[in-house]
Amino acid sequence: MTETVTLIPGSVPLADWRRVYFGAYVALDQGCRPAIEAGAKTIEAIVAKGDPVYGINTGFGKLASVRIGASDLATLQRNIVLSHAAGVGEPLPVPVVKLVMALKLASLAQGASGIRWSTVEHLASCLKVGLVPVIPGQGSVGASGDLAPLAHMTAALMGVGEFFVGGERMLAEDALAQAGLSPLVLGPKEGLALLNGTQVSTALALAGLFEAERVLRAALVTGALATDAAKGSDGPFDPRIQQLRRHRGQIEVAESLRALMQGSAIRASHLTNDDRVQDPYCLRCQPQVMGAVLDLLRQAAATLATEANGVSDNPLVFSDSGEVISGGNFHAEPVAFAADMIAMALCEIGSLAERRIAMLVDPTLSGLPAFLTPKPGLNSGFMIPQVTAAALVSENKQRAYPASVDSIPTSANQEDHVSMATHGARRLLPMAANAANVIGIELLAAVQGCDFHAPMRSSERLERARALLRASVPYLDDDRHMAPEMEQATALVTSGALEGAIGNDVLPLVAEEVAR
Structure with missing residues (x-):
């Protein structure tokens, strides 16, 4: 029987990351939920206040000075994912992508990314049922996060792109439906939170x-x-x-x-x-x-x-x-x-x-x-x-x-x-x-x-x-x-x-x- 590794955010030993790479199942310690929800409430308060904060109600990178209206915040997060999913090359190996997903879970679960509990649950559910995003291996320079590869991961969670399911490639929308999961709908900052980070380079x-x-x-x-x-x-x-x-x-x-x-x-x-x-x-x-x-x-x-x-x-x-x-x-x-x-x-x-x-x-x-x-x-x-x-x-x-x-x-x-x-x-x-x-x-x-x-x-x-x-x-x-x-x-x-x-x-x- 395959063992299960329970991730305790911020204190996962190398032995557990190794087990994940070699095929262990992944679960997230539920004790991290209060920290995640506190971070999400902070983002809600900032959105309600309306002051410009990078990545929440502004553009990205060189476009950080562009203000985004409240009615477009959801579109902003979806757009960053789709525009950044620009990788090329052969897909990363499935064991590596599983490790990417587990690393991203452990990072988001520390409550410093402003992401909702439901979004973390969606990522964890995909990993649990064996939906592994198809991530092209080339396109990241290892700064501003592994943007392109993590965008491909996030796009799949949204029903765009492809998953590996049992070793076969399947359209993301179909794979989610088959697993009984709805496509992810991003809230303020969530697209940026999922794209930012070193999880791909670290997993590799x-x-x-x-x-x-x-x-x-x-x-x-x-x-x-x-x-x-x-x-x-x-x-x-x-x-x-x-x-x-x-x-x-x-x-x-x-x-x-x-x-x-x-x-x-x-x-x-x-x-x-x-x-x-x-x-x-x-x-x-x-x-x-x-x-x-x-x-x-x-x-x-x-x-x-x-x-x-x-x-x-x-x-x-x-x-x-x-x-x-x-x-x-x-x-x-x-x-x-x-x-x-x-x-x-x-x-x-x-x-x-x-x-x-x-x-x-x-x-x-x-x-x-x-x-x-x-x-x-x-x-x-x-x-x-x-x-x-x-x-x-x-x-x-x-x-x-x-x-x-x-x-x-x-x-x-x-x-x-x-x-x-x-x-x-x-x-x-x-x-x-x-x-x-x-x-x-x-x-x-x-x-x-x-x-x-x-x-x-x-x-x-x-x-x-x-x-x-x-x-x-x-x-x-x-x-x-x-x-x-x-x-x-x-x-x-x-x-x-x-x-x-x-x-x-x-x-x-x-x-x-x-x-x-």
Whole structure:
């Protein structure tokens, strides 16, 4: 049975956002209703008074100085949604959009957006019954909120556009009717409240973070397997080395690698009489590189946890004083920086793993048969999977250029500095997929390399990883169709099956509260 996450606005842990992304149902804690209703009453009072307040009875952006009459306030909110629903490109993945909706719920429910309880209920109802708006992925610059994508979300709630229903696209009006829901009719400020915010860029960044965590943990397993396959030393994982450097991530990664290799007969076989003094960096420096990756992802996680629990609307409603104040919480610079960090981390996970694959297929470095085939020449073995890994790593390098350092003025120079957070976050899922494919290839190569040391076995934990792969992918004797087996290996990474076979107790988490 699928679990339900109850959102307590302002204090939702990363673990709950992760559960939502991976398919949990969402409910909203009813204790937030008084705050929401107080905010809505503040908007009612402002409308009755008639003083100009941005977004309530004025135009938007560069048109903020244009006053809107009371009879046109509902039309104003509908118009902003329809005019701003100008995104292009492939739709965002359904799990990401569900996360967007949950993040928007948690933001609106803090009572600072002036939105009515009935409107919050409508958004929650759509999420509950599985109506997921079709949101084009391109069109936001990560400032003034994720306007275009959130406009597509809101338009669907109003019966304009499309929903995904059970994996199929359906006209929004028909989908609402089928679910027994009426199209949303917006009140004053509500269109702006639904459009403003960083929920799309934050959802994409969180999705990238959760996928990066899974790839990182799998890469520690394949890195340990590759170390055994190459008969590398576990000396560089000695805790005394790490303690002198003091970085928490390095200490924890080395601890994981030691635990993964503990009891390996392959390692024991070359503790003495080994002429090699030091291993290549791709083996020896795993604690330093992967530890730095772990620390970086944790920094990004801390930023995104804060952002996910914040309110990024504008203007903001303070019902205790009856004020509405304009600010810039919609500017997604924190998310942009976090996304750039995740991109760099994904790049380095794949880069180090590809170097280990290249080492394993090179007999001068690994001492194994060329390209990990018992009959090189007649067979090419792992020659081209290594090339594929190299191609994926280079693609990730090209994508890792920081998005946060870019800006372009919009809205007739009223919005003259933007974060590009949505660009930076949207690339993360494809980058994570690339990195996962590299780790899948390393899993195949490292297990094949360990096979050459039979009857010696690796550690108990690593043997579980080998058995998991060998249950579906046999030893490579003569060349055969590689692509399907690469897909199977990668699926073990992306599904979490590989880390599950090892045991979560020896693999570090990006953030402690992101627990399984």
